[in-house]
Amino acid sequence: MEIDSNKLDEILKRVERPSRYAGNEWNSVRKSKRAVNIALSYPDVYDIGMSNLGLQILYEIINGKKDLVAERVFAPWPDMESELRAEGVPLFSLETRRPIKDFDFLGITLQYEMVYTNILNILELSLIPIFSTERKEDDPIVVGGGPCVFNPAPVSSFFDIILIGEGEEAIIEILNEYKKSKAKGLSRAEIIGALSGIAGVYAPIIHDVEISRNDLRIKKRVIEKLDSFKPPLSPVVPYLEAVHDRCMVEIMRGCTRGCRFCQAGMVYRPTRERSKANSLKSAGEILERTGYNEVSLVSLSSSDHSQIGEIIGSLRKKMRNAHTRVSVPSLRTDQFSVELAKELSGRKKSGLTFAPEAGTERLRKVINKGITEDDLLETFTTAILSGWRRVKLYFMIGLPSETDEDVIGIVDTAYKLIDVAKEKLSKSDFSRLVIVVNVSTFVPKAHTPFQWLPMIEESEIERRQNILKARLLDRRIKLKWHDSKTSIVEAAMARGGNELGRVIYDAWTMGCRFDGWDEFFNWEKWVSAFQKNGIELKKMASMGFAHDDKLPWRSIDTGIDDDWLLDEYNRSKEFEETHDCRFEACSNCGVCTNLSVDLDIAQARK
Amino acid sequence: MTGLDEVKYRIKFTKTGEAKWISHLDLARYLERSFRRAGLPIAYSNGFSPHPRISFGQALSVGVESQAEYVDVTFNFEQTIEEIQSRLLKAMSKAVKVLDVIKLGSESKKLGKVLRYADYQILIITENSNIELIKSRINSSTYLTSEGIKITSEERGNLSLEKINTADQDNGRLVVTVRTPVNLSPKNILKEVESLVAAEDVSIDITRIAQWSKSKERILDPIESK
Numbered sequence: 001m002e003i004d005s006n007k008l009d010e011i012l013k014r015v016e017r018p019s020r021y022a023g024n025e026w027n028s029v030r031k032s033k034r035a036v037n038i039a040l041s042y043p044d045v046y047d048i049g050m051s052n053l054g055l056q057i058l059y060e061i062i063n064g065k066k067d068l069v070a071e072r073v074f075a076p077w078p079d080m081e082s083e084l085r086a087e088g089v090p091l092f093s094l095e096t097r098r099p100i101k102d103f104d105f106l107g108i109t110l111q112y113e114m115v116y117t118n119i120l121n122i123l124e125l126s127l128i129p130i131f132s133t134e135r136k137e138d139d140p141i142v143v144g145g146g147p148c149v150f151n152p153a154p155v156s157s158f159f160d161i162i163l164i165g166e167g168e169e170a171i172i173e174i175l176n177e178y179k180k181s182k183a184k185g186l187s188r189a190e191i192i193g194a195l196s197g198i199a200g201v202y203a204p205i206i207h208d209v210e211i212s213r214n215d216l217r218i219k220k221r222v223i224e225k226l227d228s229f230k231p232p233l234s235p236v237v238p239y240l241e242a243v244h245d246r247c248m249v250e251i252m253r254g255c256t257r258g259c260r261f262c263q264a265g266m267v268y269r270p271t272r273e274r275s276k277a278n279s280l281k282s283a284g285e286i287l288e289r290t291g292y293n294e295v296s297l298v299s300l301s302s303s304d305h306s307q308i309g310e311i312i313g314s315l316r317k318k319m320r321n322a323h324t325r326v327s328v329p330s331l332r333t334d335q336f337s338v339e340l341a342k343e344l345s346g347r348k349k350s351g352l353t354f355a356p357e358a359g360t361e362r363l364r365k366v367i368n369k370g371i372t373e374d375d376l377l378e379t380f381t382t383a384i385l386s387g388w389r390r391v392k393l394y395f396m397i398g399l400p401s402e403t404d405e406d407v408i409g410i411v412d413t414a415y416k417l418i419d420v421a422k423e424k425l426s427k428s429d430f431s432r433l434v435i436v437v438n439v440s441t442f443v444p445k446a447h448t449p450f451q452w453l454p455m456i457e458e459s460e461i462e463r464r465q466n467i468l469k470a471r472l473l474d475r476r477i478k479l480k481w482h483d484s485k486t487s488i489v490e491a492a493m494a495r496g497g498n499e500l501g502r503v504i505y506d507a508w509t510m511g512c513r514f515d516g517w518d519e520f521f522n523w524e525k526w527v528s529a530f531q532k533n534g535i536e537l538k539k540m541a542s543m544g545f546a547h548d549d550k551l552p553w554r555s556i557d558t559g560i561d562d563d564w565l566l567d568e569y570n571r572s573k574e575f576e577e578t579h580d581c582r583f584e585a586c587s588n589c590g591v592c593t594n595l596s597v598d599l600d601i602a603q604a605r606k
Numbered sequence: 607m608t609g610l611d612e613v614k615y616r617i618k619f620t621k622t623g624e625a626k627w628i629s630h631l632d633l634a635r636y637l638e639r640s641f642r643r644a645g646l647p648i649a650y651s652n653g654f655s656p657h658p659r660i661s662f663g664q665a666l667s668v669g670v671e672s673q674a675e676y677v678d679v680t681f682n683f684e685q686t687i688e689e690i691q692s693r694l695l696k697a698m699s700k701a702v703k704v705l706d707v708i709k710l711g712s713e714s715k716k717l718g719k720v721l722r723y724a725d726y727q728i729l730i731i732t733e734n735s736n737i738e739l740i741k742s743r744i745n746s747s748t749y750l751t752s753e754g755i756k757i758t759s760e761e762r763g764n765l766s767l768e769k770i771n772t773a774d775q776d777n778g779r780l781v782v783t784v785r786t787p788v789n790l791s792p793k794n795i796l797k798e799v800e801s802l803v804a805a806e807d808v809s810i811d812i813t814r815i816a817q818w819s820k821s822k823e824r825i826l827d828p829i830e831s832k
Contacts, residue, residue: 006809012627013669019632022624026639026699239628239636291639291697323650323658348654 003092003099011083019239020046021080023094026237027289028072029059030095035067036175036182038105039093039140042074043118044516049074050236051244053298054109054146058171060232068175071095071103072236075118076125078513078520084125091125100126104178106140107171108159110148113493114486114516116155117508123158130505132160132205137188141195143174149202150220150267151446151553154493154500156204161195163202164556165220166253168229170200202555217557220267222597226253226274231282234289246327247292249283250274251311252299256599258578258587259357260368260568261399263445264300267558269591271582272600276307280314287324294325302328303337304582306603312340333371338382349387351436354379355394358402359409365575366401368568373413380417384425389432391417397464398442398456400572407464410437411471418476436478439468441487445494446553447560449568454544455491458484485523489515491541492530497552503529561590611683612649614714615690618706618829621672625701630665634658636702637677644697646690647682663721663817663828664788672814676828678710678717706829720828721788725816728799730780732808737780743802744782750798788817 012018024030040058042049049055055072062070071093076084084091090099100106106128108119120130123142129135132142144155144162152162163170174195181191196203200221210216223229231249238245254271255264274282283295295315302308308328315326326344331337333354341352356371358364364371383391395410414437421433441461444450456464461484472479493500507515507529514520530537545551547566564587571578578587582601592598621628628636638658641648650656659680666672687707694704730740744750784795792812799810819828 017629018627018668019624019629022627024624024699024701026643237639239624240632241635288643288645291642293638293642323656 003089003097005097007087007089008097011080011087011089015079015083016077017047017240020074020077021094022239023072023097025094025239026291027234028095028236029063029070031063031069034069035179036105037069037071037103038062038107038143038175039071039073039100039103040107040109041072041122042109042111043115043122044075044111044514045077046074046238047240047242050238050242052109052111053232053248053250054111054167056232056235056248057229058107058167059236060234061168061229062171062175065172065175067179068172071098073100073106073122073126075115075122075514081121081125081513090127091122101128101138101140103140104182105143105175107143107145109146110144110155111146112516113148113154113490114521116493116504117512117515119155119158120505120508121513131157131501133157135160135188139188141178141188141192147264147267150263150556150558151494151496152202152204152556153497153552154504156202156208156498157501158504159204160192161201161203163221164200164218166223167221168223170198170221173198174201207555211555215554217555219557219595220559222270222559222595223272224597225600226250226272227278230278231274231286233282233285235286237290237292244296245292246294246296247283247286247290248296248298249279249286250299251279251297251302251308252305255300255304256580256582256587257301257304258368258568258580260366260449260572261357261396261442261445263448266447266560266565268300269559269589270597270599271304272597273305273307273602275602276311276314279307279311280318283315284318287322293323294327295319296327296329298329301330301332303330303332303334303340306582306601308340312343316343333376333379335379335382338379338386341383342386345387349389351390351392352383352388353392353394356413357394357396358399358406359395359411359413360406362575363399363402363406363409365577366572367399368572368578370577373416376413377416377420381420381424384421384429384433389429390434390436392436392438395437395439396442397439397468398461400442400450400453402456402464404464404467407467408471410439410468414472414477415474418474433476434478435476436480437468437472438480439465440482441484443487443491443494446551447556447558447565449565449572451495451551451565452545452547452549452569454542455487457542458488458538461487483518483521486515486518486521488538488541489521489523489526492537495543495545495552496540499533499535502533503535506532557594559591559595561588561594564589612680613684614678614680614710614712615685616708616710616714616717616829617677617679617690617694617704618827619675619677620703620705621666621675621701622703623671623701625699626669626671629668630662634660634662637679640694640698640702641679644690644693646685646693649680649682661717663717664724666814667791667793670792670812670814674705674814674816674827676717676721676817684709708829717828720819721817722820723785723818723825724788724790724792724814725783725785725818726792726795727813727815728782728784728795729811729813730782730799730803730808731811732778732780732805734807735778735803735805737778740803740805740808741780744780744799747798747802750782750784750795783815785818 042052059070062068073093123130128139141160144159149162181194196206202218252273254268256271357369444453465481510525512525581587649659661678663676690707796812818825
């Protein structure tokens with residue numbers, strides 16, 4: 001049953017950016033109902049959700065199968081939410097405007113902890129019971145995925161199944177198993193039972209007993225080779241401008257640099273590169289099918305790709321007369337990366353971003369971010385001599401073992417760069433220089449060497465921010481910091497357990513939505529939602545674990561050996577570097593053995 | 607600097623269905639991408655951030671459908687009209703459909719200067735209200751008469767408000783067509799009609815059905831006028 005289109009028309013006249021809900025974008029797929037139908041959701045506003053590569057990957061893979069259908073649904077912006085509620089219109093898919101409740105599956109990707117309340121909102125607006133235990137025979141199976149499921153505990157009660165790891169192969173296995181089970185006439189509960197047998201699938205209702213009794217662990221899924229899966233060649237092209245609105249070619253998955261704070265670097269191992277030939281061919285096809293004027297070569301650290309120079313060179317040659325830009329996000333702080341950026345930027349140099357992460361070499365050794373001060377100064381010098389006048393630096397405060405000296409190190413670093421610029425640039429160029437110092441608060445994440453450590457307390461966050469505010473006074477330096485309260489909620493979610501399910505529920509009933517958006521984040525409501533469940537939010541955020549504690553995410557197996565994480569933590573205390581296995585010997589993290597995969601590097605290094 | 611082989615074209619297209627929700631800014635990007643998908647040699651401006659050489663007439667309010675939108679676009683070299691039409695047909699959705707294409711002379715005026723009037727069709731549907739009453743109210747609206755929307759009677763051409771109002775008593779439908787200066791927002795017309803009708807069970811929909819240019823006191827479709 002489609003949603004009444006006249007009614008929807010009236011609603012769209014009253015909301016902001018109505019094309020968020022209008023659907024029918026270029027490359028969107030409208031099929032009739034097939035054997036298995038899934039609504040894919042990114043639980044944030046359309047403009048953000050449509051920027052997500054993972055969603056487009058699954059959309060294309062699923063719709064490529066004859067008997068499967070994937071449609072999309074995003075979190076309605078609050079103006080749309082009130083319209084839907086007032087008019088009694090259930091949440092619907094963009095493609096066929098069918099109520100989400102009519103689908104066999106609702107798939108939700110969890111990219112960030114602060115979207116959790118939006119999930120509940122999507123469920124309710126879809127008329128699907130919030131808790132999996134309350135769902136009835138005709139409710140869709142709610143499946144979760146994405147990076148946040150590496151600690152699924154806080155949200156596990158909202159999902160029937162959760163896929164741990166990469167979805168390219170597993171999603172098809174899940175949908176096919178459903179088809180088979182349905183044909184056999186199995187009940188909803190029996191189908192969930194059948195799905196729980198698929199590798200990488202965690203079904204809380206079924207597995208939780210076994211997890212608490214026998215320490216059952218769910219091993220994450222990985223694909224062996226990136227080249228086996230083309231990037232989405234016909235991604236949906238939004239009518240309105242999405243946050244990332246360009247052709248995306250994922251040239252590499254995983255990163256083995258081994259930064260000890262970085263969850264993505266740990267959970268997406270091993271590194272697998274897309275070959276140059278595959279990257280170029282894909283880029284060409286995507287551009288033809290979308291009309292985009294920019295190709296972005298995405299990965300966790302694109303300048304690390306073994307063929308990055310050649311890929312960029314060939315792309316640029318091909319694109320020369322086509323007014324197509326090539327961009328590479330996530331550049332490392334080194335000469336080579338600046339040279340790449342220089343080649344790409346042409347005459348227009350909008351801004352260059354580096355992430356030293358910590359203010360002193362000592363602390364950078366602790367986090368295994370092996371950038372020396374000389375590296376940084378050299379890279380910066382190359383950048384300003386190449387014409388960049390706006391340089392952005394990412395730092396964190398609150399990293400393990402950080403002292404005031406390290407915080408002041410951020411200040412010193414910024415001033416050293418100013419001094420270098422003063423020396424190297426003409427007066428007029430120097431006057432145009434802007435150094436943006438972006439400071440976030442370190443949030444310890446599951447499955448990292450720092451997973452046992454507490455986050456610094458709020459008063460400490462503010463004190464350290466104040467050190468920076470008091471000292472970074474030069475008008476060329478723009479200091480930006482993150483709201484400490486959002487980080488506190490994020491920290492609690494990142495390492496919380498099952499007890500947070502009720503907290504998220506209560507926060508949502510109190511009206512929390514879009515918590516990642518400053519204009520909607522409501523600290524008081526979050527505090528009382530925690531209180532209501534007998535938990536002190538601030539305490540939970542800054543709690544630590546003992547090494548023999550049962551961690552809430554112990555049921556998830558990323559392939560990394562537990563001992564290795566602990567070893568890495570111990571090495572951090574000795575300032576010992578751990579090398580990248582792409583360039584030096586294997587660091588024995590265990591992923592390749594445990595998951596039967598290998599590093600896949602396109603071109604052997606000299 | 608402009609290339610020697612550059613040719614400018616004027617394209618007439620519709621903006622219906624989901625496309626009516628596209629803002630003016632987003633439409634420019636949509637058309638650029640459509641031309642690129644079609645493999646048409648769209649020309650770009652010079653400078654630090656080159657932009658496609660596409661120019662529009664009067665922006666259409668979001669939420670209003672149109673049967674007659676126009677865009678001028680410069681290509682790096684000549685294409686046959688048939689080629690442009692067939693390529694765009696494949697590269698664009700049904701909601702933005704190309705109706706006509708002409709090649710423009712080098713001295714042609716900008717669309718913004720050419721477009722003078724727009725015709726809107728207002729469809730009023732009611733189940734219970736008296737359609738004749740609504741009709742008579744609309745016909746006596748000072749706003750919707752020539753003074754109200756500032757069009758002198760000769761500029762209206764052969765269209766007059768009363769002649770083109772059609773009421774279908776049985777089906778509760780009234781179609782009102784008005785001609786306005788092109789820069790008048792259809793939202794203003796809609797507001798006036800809504801206040802005249804002022805009944806709960808009435809749905810009102812407005813569509814831009816034509817835009818006109820004027821040459822020597824003659825009113826022309828801008829796709830015909832050079």
